[in-house]
Amino acid sequence: MTEHSSSEPRRGLTRRSILGGGLGLAAAGALAACSSNKPAAAGTSGGTAATSDAAGAAAGAPSALQGKKVMFVVHDKNPFFAPVQKGFENFGKAMGWTTQFMGPPSFDQTTVVNMMKSAVSAKPDGLILTRIDTTSYDDVIKSAIAAGIQVILSNVASEGYEKLGVGFVGQDFVPAGVVAGQQVLKAIAKHTGRKDGAIIIGKIQAGNSALEQRGQGIKQAVDDYNKANGTTFTTEDLMVGTDEAAAVGKIGDRYTRDPNSIACWAGTAFECQFVSTWAKSKNLVGKFANGGFDMTTPVLAGITDGSIDYTIGQNPYAQGWVASALLAQQIYPGYPSFHYDTGAEVVDSANVAAVTAREAKLAS
Amino acid sequence: MAVTTMTDDVAVRDVGSSPWRRLLRVHEFGVLVATAVIFLYCALFVNHFLTSENLLSVAQQIAFIGIIGTGMTLLIVAGEIDLSVGSQYGFLSVVMAYTLTEWHLPILVASGLVLVLGALIGLVFGVVTTFFKVPSFVVTLAGLGILRGFALLVTGGVPMQGSTSLRYHSITGGNAIGSLAAQTVWMAVVMLAFGWILSRTKFGFDIYATGGNMKAALNAGIRAVRVKIICFCITGALCGLAGILLVGWLGSANPLTGNGFELSVIAAVVVGGASLAGGVGSITGTLCGALVAGLIANALVLLGVDGNWQQVATGALILAAVLINRFIATRQPSMR
Numbered sequence: 001m002t003e004h005s006s007s008e009p010r011r012g013l014t015r016r017s018i019l020g021g022g023l024g025l026a027a028a029g030a031l032a033a034c035s036s037n038k039p040a041a042a043g044t045s046g047g048t049a050a051t052s053d054a055a056g057a058a059a060g061a062p063s064a065l066q067g068k069k070v071m072f073v074v075h076d077k078n079p080f081f082a083p084v085q086k087g088f089e090n091f092g093k094a095m096g097w098t099t100q101f102m103g104p105p106s107f108d109q110t111t112v113v114n115m116m117k118s119a120v121s122a123k124p125d126g127l128i129l130t131r132i133d134t135t136s137y138d139d140v141i142k143s144a145i146a147a148g149i150q151v152i153l154s155n156v157a158s159e160g161y162e163k164l165g166v167g168f169v170g171q172d173f174v175p176a177g178v179v180a181g182q183q184v185l186k187a188i189a190k191h192t193g194r195k196d197g198a199i200i201i202g203k204i205q206a207g208n209s210a211l212e213q214r215g216q217g218i219k220q221a222v223d224d225y226n227k228a229n230g231t232t233f234t235t236e237d238l239m240v241g242t243d244e245a246a247a248v249g250k251i252g253d254r255y256t257r258d259p260n261s262i263a264c265w266a267g268t269a270f271e272c273q274f275v276s277t278w279a280k281s282k283n284l285v286g287k288f289a290n291g292g293f294d295m296t297t298p299v300l301a302g303i304t305d306g307s308i309d310y311t312i313g314q315n316p317y318a319q320g321w322v323a324s325a326l327l328a329q330q331i332y333p334g335y336p337s338f339h340y341d342t343g344a345e346v347v348d349s350a351n352v353a354a355v356t357a358r359e360a361k362l363a364s
Numbered sequence: 365m366a367v368t369t370m371t372d373d374v375a376v377r378d379v380g381s382s383p384w385r386r387l388l389r390v391h392e393f394g395v396l397v398a399t400a401v402i403f404l405y406c407a408l409f410v411n412h413f414l415t416s417e418n419l420l421s422v423a424q425q426i427a428f429i430g431i432i433g434t435g436m437t438l439l440i441v442a443g444e445i446d447l448s449v450g451s452q453y454g455f456l457s458v459v460m461a462y463t464l465t466e467w468h469l470p471i472l473v474a475s476g477l478v479l480v481l482g483a484l485i486g487l488v489f490g491v492v493t494t495f496f497k498v499p500s501f502v503v504t505l506a507g508l509g510i511l512r513g514f515a516l517l518v519t520g521g522v523p524m525q526g527s528t529s530l531r532y533h534s535i536t537g538g539n540a541i542g543s544l545a546a547q548t549v550w551m552a553v554v555m556l557a558f559g560w561i562l563s564r565t566k567f568g569f570d571i572y573a574t575g576g577n578m579k580a581a582l583n584a585g586i587r588a589v590r591v592k593i594i595c596f597c598i599t600g601a602l603c604g605l606a607g608i609l610l611v612g613w614l615g616s617a618n619p620l621t622g623n624g625f626e627l628s629v630i631a632a633v634v635v636g637g638a639s640l641a642g643g644v645g646s647i648t649g650t651l652c653g654a655l656v657a658g659l660i661a662n663a664l665v666l667l668g669v670d671g672n673w674q675q676v677a678t679g680a681l682i683l684a685a686v687l688i689n690r691f692i693a694t695r696q697p698s699m700r
Binding site for chain 1: 418519525610661
């Protein structure tokens with residue numbers, strides 16, 4: 001151990017203080033730069049947190065609704081939620097709200113719960129949440145309600161949400177799955193005319209009740225079709241994840257296992273864009289049917305170029321906009337919310353141009 | 365190196381000086397400063413931060429990182445690492461829920477089973493690492509995939525219900541005193557117990573010696589292989605404890621529980637001053653590391669920081685905390 005004079009520690013401490021203070025200030029500056037508390041910059045960035053230009057945009061909103069802070073926490077901030085966020089922020093802007101949209105980059109139950117808890121601590125006037133299983137988020141929802149925060153669920157609510165006394169804006173997943181199943185069978189008839197074969201039900205995420213219910217709906221439609229028409233289609237699940245490179249690999253592996261067995265790839269979310277990428281790279285477009293859910297840009301592009309047959313939309317914009325609107329009437333004058341079904345819009349080659357033009361408006 | 369650090373700390377403890385100078389010499393001083401800087405910033409500039417409700421919420425939010433981070437600290441100090449803790453935590457949560465709902469085991473029996481299973485998983489990793497000389501990051505990387513796969517297999521990919529017992533929920537997820545969450549108390553008990561073991565017992569010194577220089581430790585008669593295996597077992601059992609608490613708290617287990625959690629845990633331990641080379645680290649440091657992560661995550665939400673920027677800010681602030689810690693650590697010898 002080296003001995004030093006007593007003056008040296010003081011010098012060291014001074015440097016430490018300077019560095020500590022400097023880093024502290026840098027951190028403070030960085031946080032301030034990212035914060036939503038700067039109206040103009042945040043409001044025009046299209047970013048997640050936004051404070052609207054209250055003076056102009058909210059001129060028509062009742063004064064009791066202006067200046068509210070509303071937060072939206074999703075379970076997994078993937079591309080699907082971009083229009084949801086847009087709808088949420090646009091409504092917030094119209095009302096003169098401070099809005100904040102967030103979610104973890106990949107799903108983890110504890111991280112989501114913690115993020116929701118922090119949102120409750122921020123004491124917003126309203127909170128919009130996704131509830132992707134039947135119990136894990138109930139304590140947070142109850143604590144928010146107990147704290148006087150207005151709560152509504154969006155995108156996915158899971159069984160039993162009604163007991164919490166909250167509304168829900170989103171798709172009825174099993175019926176939407178049935179609609180998808182009917183599109184699957186129509187597309188198989190168009191491409192192959194087959195009476196048998198495997199329908200591969202793709203999934204981007206385990207543990208998500210919405211995707212499970214859509215898969216259940218697809219299976220139900222296939223079973224009903226088999227019984228009515230004497231066909232022998234089978235269904236099987238394939239977990240592909242959200243990473244495109246890995247997903248394309250898994251799709252290719254399943255095809256390699258038994259190429260002739262596959263009649264259709266039927267996603268429960270946007271897996272069809274991965275199938276499209278893979279099929280185009282292998283020159284296999286048209287050898288089987290391919291479809292799924294959601295209206296992400298690659299999915300619409302796939303329908304346009306013929307590598308995807310259909311997708312089922314669930315009006316994500318409404319899941320932001322309508323959820324906010326219902327929340328607004330909860331805040332003032334105080335109407336309770338209800339279930340708003342955002343539907344199961346079929347998008348195929350017949351209407352893809354109009355839908356693409358519509359969705360492009362959300363990008364601006 | 366680590367043995368030197370430990371010896372230095374002991375020696376420093378014996379030297380009479382003012383409490384302030386002794387504080388400056390504490391190994392965790394850097395991370396303590398970083399934690400204090402972040403805390404002060406939040407207290408001064410973040411609305412709703414300095415409320416008992418929010419601070420207790422942060423304490424609850426870091427509970428699982430703290431509990432599993434305790435095991436990871438032992439392992440990293442012993443010169444090993446476990447990349448599978450997130451998957452272990454997820455798998456053992458699922459097993460807990462499964463044994464309660466499918467086998468209808470009493471909660472205590474199911475909990476015991478999960479703790480033993482966690483320790484056994486650690487035993488397997490420890491044995492493969494030490495006897496077959498396979499680096500622990502490779503063994504546990506394989507374990508990460510295997511255990512996540514088992515979690516998905518057990519549940520069929522869907523969330524699994526846990527017990528509806530109110531007593532179980534109260535002990536694991538209720539409030540212990542006032543608004544103080546039970547998980548926070550569990551974390552405190554675990555960290556205090558293992559903090560004492562690591563700093564005050566022969567086994568703790570053996571861990572430092574093993575991680576600092578394994579050959580020297582073996583020459584000194586320390587059963588270094590056994591020490592490492594025990595550290596793996598403790599880490600596995602603590603993952604089991606976290607799983608038991610999670611299922612009691614949330615009432616369900618998701619097969620994706622703990623997805624990416626290993627990174628948060630390792631970050632907490634490293635921010636807390638532990639060296640990935642082994643031989644250096646402490647439970648106090650890990651607690652501070654977890655606090656840094658928890659405070660940052662909480663403050664970013666309270667500040668209304670853009671969701672995408674939160675990722676950037678979290679990484680940048682953790683780096684800043686590590687730099688403060690490292691700078692102060694390198695300056696410490698000059699103060700002795």
